[in-house]
Amino acid sequence: MRRAVLIVIPYLWLLALFLIPFVIVLKISLSDVALARPPYMPQLDLSEGWAGIRDFFAALDFENFVFLTTDDLYFKAYLSSLRIAVTATLITLVVGYPIAYGMARAAPEWRPTLLMLVILPFWTSFLIRVYSWMGILSNEGVLNQFLIGLGVIGEPLQILNTNTAVYIGIVYTYLPFMILPIYAALEKMDESLLEAAEDLGASRLSAFWLVTVPLSRSGIVAGCFLVLIPSIGEFVIPSLLGGSDTLMIGKVLWEEFFSNRDWPVASAVAVILLLILIIPIVLFQRSEDKAREAGK
Amino acid sequence: MTRFSWFNVTSLTLGFAFLYLPMVILVIYSFNASQLVTVWAGFSTRWYGELFRNEEFLDAAWVTVQVAFYSSTIATVLGTMAAHVMVRGGRFRGRTLFSGMIYAPLVMPEVITGLSLLLLFIGIGMDRGVVTVVLAHTTFSMCYVSVVVSSRLVAFDRSLEEAALDLGASPFDAFRLVTLPIIAPAVISGWLLAFTLSLDDLVIASFTTGPGATTLPIKIFSAVRLGVSPEINALSTLLIGIVTVGVVTTSLVTKRAAVQRAREEQAAQRAT
Numbered sequence: 001m002r003r004a005v006l007i008v009i010p011y012l013w014l015l016a017l018f019l020i021p022f023v024i025v026l027k028i029s030l031s032d033v034a035l036a037r038p039p040y041m042p043q044l045d046l047s048e049g050w051a052g053i054r055d056f057f058a059a060l061d062f063e064n065f066v067f068l069t070t071d072d073l074y075f076k077a078y079l080s081s082l083r084i085a086v087t088a089t090l091i092t093l094v095v096g097y098p099i100a101y102g103m104a105r106a107a108p109e110w111r112p113t114l115l116m117l118v119i120l121p122f123w124t125s126f127l128i129r130v131y132s133w134m135g136i137l138s139n140e141g142v143l144n145q146f147l148i149g150l151g152v153i154g155e156p157l158q159i160l161n162t163n164t165a166v167y168i169g170i171v172y173t174y175l176p177f178m179i180l181p182i183y184a185a186l187e188k189m190d191e192s193l194l195e196a197a198e199d200l201g202a203s204r205l206s207a208f209w210l211v212t213v214p215l216s217r218s219g220i221v222a223g224c225f226l227v228l229i230p231s232i233g234e235f236v237i238p239s240l241l242g243g244s245d246t247l248m249i250g251k252v253l254w255e256e257f258f259s260n261r262d263w264p265v266a267s268a269v270a271v272i273l274l275l276i277l278i279i280p281i282v283l284f285q286r287s288e289d290k291a292r293e294a295g296k
Numbered sequence: 297m298t299r300f301s302w303f304n305v306t307s308l309t310l311g312f313a314f315l316y317l318p319m320v321i322l323v324i325y326s327f328n329a330s331q332l333v334t335v336w337a338g339f340s341t342r343w344y345g346e347l348f349r350n351e352e353f354l355d356a357a358w359v360t361v362q363v364a365f366y367s368s369t370i371a372t373v374l375g376t377m378a379a380h381v382m383v384r385g386g387r388f389r390g391r392t393l394f395s396g397m398i399y400a401p402l403v404m405p406e407v408i409t410g411l412s413l414l415l416l417f418i419g420i421g422m423d424r425g426v427v428t429v430v431l432a433h434t435t436f437s438m439c440y441v442s443v444v445v446s447s448r449l450v451a452f453d454r455s456l457e458e459a460a461l462d463l464g465a466s467p468f469d470a471f472r473l474v475t476l477p478i479i480a481p482a483v484i485s486g487w488l489l490a491f492t493l494s495l496d497d498l499v500i501a502s503f504t505t506g507p508g509a510t511t512l513p514i515k516i517f518s519a520v521r522l523g524v525s526p527e528i529n530a531l532s533t534l535l536i537g538i539v540t541v542g543v544v545t546t547s548l549v550t551k552r553a554a555v556q557r558a559r560e561e562q563a564a565q566r567a568t
Binding site for chain 2: 006009010013017018020024025098102105106114119121123124128131135136172175230232239250253257263266267270274277281
């Protein structure tokens with residue numbers, strides 16, 4: 001009896017506030033815009049009994065999805081979100097790996113401090129961390145002043161409001177997600193394996209490629225997915241650091257909803273975004289399961 | 297064997313410089329006397345004064361703390377229950393759906409979570425305000441709490457609970473007197489995580505908020521959309537300071553507790 005209560009309360013909460021809202025999104029994505037409150041139709045009219053339900057389902061269609069395919073803004077936005085997210089993930093890997101490596105090779109008494117220094121930014125507001133780059137990258141910003149002061153450039157570089165700024169923002173904010181799993185994998189590694197490889201004649205570089213990198217593969221894979229999945233639907237970074245030509249789907253959805261007030265199209269954008277995300281999420285789940293099996 | 301190498305030292309130095317310099321620059325510029333955020337005009341605490349006289353920011357800060365407190369507290373209760381169900385619940389109908397609903401919000405883009413909750417609130421005709429933001433934040437943070445608490449419950453020696461039950465404790469007492477003290481660190485870090493997530497959230501709060509419930513991130517976002525502002529620099533510095541003190545204190549306290557526990561365990565072993 002008590003066990004049933006324990007199950008039912010969180011279960012009902014999630015059904016009501018996670019699953020049902022999602023079904024509503026799905027439903028509205030199949031509806032049409034209307035000049036009414038709420039601004040879409042059909043409305044389910046239960047007072048008419050079965051006829052009401054039948055009329056309701058008859059009025060649902062895939063028009064919004066067809067619309068998404070005809071206007072290439074959406075297709076471009078999906079594509080460019082994916083491209084930006086994948087590129088930024090690879091840059092994060094290149095930046096994060098040496099840091100994780102340095103941490104794993106640091107003296108053991110230093111490691112907890114280094115670990116805390118990586119985790120600390122994660123607790124600091126995401127919004128503030130993104131905002132901090134606005135003052136650095138703007139035309140009169142710290143970076144441009146510094147470079148002009150050094151005489152490297154004569155004219156300020158336009159970095160803020162470009163895709164470059166979006167890459168910097170993603171790498172900066174998601175870097176801890178890349179470092180932590182790679183560090184966890186590297187820390188477990190037995191260093192005598194490297195010595196063995198070098199004794200057997202491998203150069204340090206080839207020992208790194210042939211021993212260290214394969215052994216940290218699980219960390220690399222986990223880190224990449226942890227950066228990739230949230231950056232595809234990112235909203236704050238493209239809207240603060242990106243320019244008007246930065247197309248990312250999270251931003252498109254936001255504008256479709258708040259500026260154009262087209263709820264059915266915003267819902268259809270959300271449904272497709274989720275369908276796109278399912279692929280990396282399932283792949284991630286698989287690789288995690290595999291890693292767990294291997295760890296047993 | 298640990299080798300000192302220039303490569304490692306350089307990559308650590310550059311890496312941590314990259315992680316911390318933007319925040320250090322932000323903190324320095326918050327003490328800039330000039331209205332122009334990019335021109336250094338001497339040290340001043342002027343913007344902190346302006347900030348504390350700005351009623352809108354103070355109101356938003358109060359709303360944010362209230363939302364974070366209520367949502368993280370409810371999320372901790374629900375998340376701990378959910379973790380208990382996941383780890384100890386055994387088989388029941390709809391278990392797959394349940395675990396799906398626990399994990400899905402962790403990877404769900406915020407724009408979708410926000411949109412779907414807003415459409416729900418409109419659909420059932422609920423007025424938007426502090427309550428709807430609390431409901432929204434509770435829903436996604438309970439999933440984080442449940443993941444944190446589950447990992448502790450999995451590592452937990454079940455025979456302790458069984459011993460309590462054998463000795464005549466009711467299941468509730470066994471949970472309260474045995475399980476809860478052991479998983480307490482995870483429950484506390486779950487609460488802290490939920491609190492931070494709520495303080496930090498812009499997107500979901502923007503969708504689900506209503507009149508009179510402007511949270512600090514919403515206020516900050518609308519202020520910085522058009523560019524850097526010295527008042528926001530001051531506000532950010534305060535927030536960074538609070539988080540740093542909080543995280544450092546927590547980690548020192550947990551470290552001391554761990555040392556203490558190790559010492560007690562050694563003493564107990566010596567005694568037997």
